[in-house]
Amino acid sequence: MTFMQLLRRDHTITDWDPEDRTAWDGGNAAVAKRNLVWSVICEHVGFSVWSLFSVMALFMGPEYGISQDQKFIIAATATFVGSCLRIPYTQATAIFGGRNWAIFSAIVLLIPTGLTMMLMLNPGEFGLGWFLAVAALTGFGGGNFASSMTNINAFYPQRLKGWALGLNAGGGNIGVPVIQLVGLAVIWLFADRPEIVCAVYLVALAVAGVGAALYMDNLDHQTASGRAMIDCLRYRDTWLIALLYVGTFGSFIGFGFAFSQVLNISFTSAGAAKPALAAASIAWIGPLLGSLSRPFGGKWADRVGGGKVTLYCFVAMIFSAAVLVVAGFSADAGGKVIGGGELAGFIVGFILLFLLSGIANGSVYKIIPTIWEHKVSTMSGMDAASKVKWSRSMSGALIGLAGAAGGLGGVGINLVLRSSYRAYQSATVAFCIFMAFYVVAALVTWWFYARRPMVVGETTDLPVMAGSEPKRSTSEQTSSATPAATGDPTDKALA
Incomplete structure (x- = not known):
């Protein structure tokens, strides 16, 4: 098609049904x-x-x-x-x-x-x-x-x-x-x-x-889904997932904005000839690893459960933050002059946090649909289609709310770092606060999502029909529906 034909074609699609396999393949x-x-x-x-x-x-x-x-x-x-x-x-x-x-x-x-x-x-x-x-x-x-x-x-x-x-x-x-x-x-x-x-x-x-x-x-x-967002706020899990997302995506985007500045300050203190160039040569590594590791977190969560993967990540993030704390205290003890060892500690600690926050970001996304599938499986007076609509609507609403909360966590990271540098001329206090938050997040994850499995009693996902494929009974869906078959592993236990 020519440029004008592309521009003039009708860009509105009616009656779009992605579940129609014949139309999909056609x-x-x-x-x-x-x-x-x-x-x-x-x-x-x-x-x-x-x-x-x-x-x-x-x-x-x-x-x-x-x-x-x-x-x-x-x-x-x-x-x-x-x-x-x-x-x-x-x-x-x-x-x-x-x-x-x-x-x-x-x-x-x-x-x-x-x-x-x-x-x-x-x-x-x-x-x-x-x-x-x-x-x-x-x-x-x-x-x-x-x-x-x-x-x-x-x-x-x-x-x-x-x-x-x-x-x-x-x-x-x-x-x-x-x-x-x-x-x-x-x-x-x-x-x-x-x-x-x-x-x-x-x-x-x-x-x-x-x-x-x-x-x-x-x-x-x-x-x-404005109504679903309002309804979401009535559930405790919404606030808990928002907290966990602050620690995962909030860490990614917060450090994404702050990492280059922390490196610039550190290289300047270390006496680098071109601190901005040195900072820029490293700053991209963390966000790249955090972005690439995100789908692997979801895939890992498919196998062992979103709650467990998220818990493992937060425990590892505690130790990664501890690396920053140790490096920070070492620099503070040396007159706030950052040497090669402290600089290496900052780089390693931050890159690990990027990597782990990316993995945990993907695993938290796996927790979200399981929560609503579990809740709707115990509800009465709803047919299968209504259950599907409710659980997916609530999952979408929570993803939006959690995404906003996670971004606000990134705001907190920048403000905490700013206050630490302003008051103490170092980021050590900020690193201690980050480590304490990861401890809280790990405890919340363990208590609510990893301590015991949340098993969905029946799948509320509708079977995807293809041609004349017969509709399965509820019992058959429960026993045979798997992530590979449905593409939505929402009936999986969290742990």
Whole structure:
């Protein structure tokens, strides 16, 4: 098709049924894949813009008039706005359409990216207020995750949702290390030209917006889940999962924003000739490992249970944080001068936390549907279809709420680090707080989700029909439905 034909074609799909295998094999799979590809691109660029100031902080020398503790406030502002926007973004695709919102979510980010270029080209001419305002606008990139996941969820059949949503989420998260690699390349090749990073993403946003307009589609049957979000708040598990997600995704995004700054401060203290370059050469490793490890956490949880995997990760994160604490106390005892040993401890500790938070992020996602499957299995007066609708609606609502809570955990990480540096000229106190939080999270996970199994008495997932395949009885579904057969391992025990 020509460019004009692509632009003029009807981008609204009616009567989309991903569970119809005949239609799926006859062309719907290609349509869903096309929408997935451009959804990943839009979300990926959105995550990168959300993380823009984690890279800009490396270029902001004394001439900008922004102190180290103010840089943490800037990062926290972007994280806070992006986290809060995840809730309304969850509803956006149902109101405006997945394609329409993908176009908007890409094009609107041209504004903060262009304004960031203006700030970085004029050091010293704009105060902290300007940086906070622009950082808040980059937060719109953080909301993309919720709308993108909601949209792709509607395109794929239940048996393929795990793969599709995992790819969509992972492709978005990798936007964090990618922009840091872009920043590294610019520092290495052009030294003090931060506007080049912004220019790269102005082009990337334009490509994402045009691609979404040409290749994505709106579905006419997407429904908002605002009521489910309100209903979710009545359950204790919602608050417990939010706490665990603060420790998993909150750690990933919080450290994603802060790691480069901590490294820059540490390399400066260690006397590195080019601390910004040294920090940029390492900062991308942690977010990349955290992004890539996420699907493996879900796969591991499929085999041994989400509660156990999450517990193991939090225990390991306690020891990883302890590495930071020991390195911090060692540097403090040496007059707050960071030597080679302490610097190695910081790098190893943070990279382990990134890796483990990614694994735990995937395993917590496996706990969520099991909770609602367990609850609905004990409810009376509901047929199988109603049970499926309720459990999936509540799972989607909790994923949105937990995602917002996790982002707010990233805000807390930046604020705690900022306060620690400001009060004690080191991050040791912050590391102690992180370690204490992981202890609490491990205890909560053990007590509620790993101590004893939560077994679903009957599967509430509807069988996926193919042609004239006969409908199975409830007893047959219970005995034979497996993650491989249904694609939704929600009847699996948590431990």
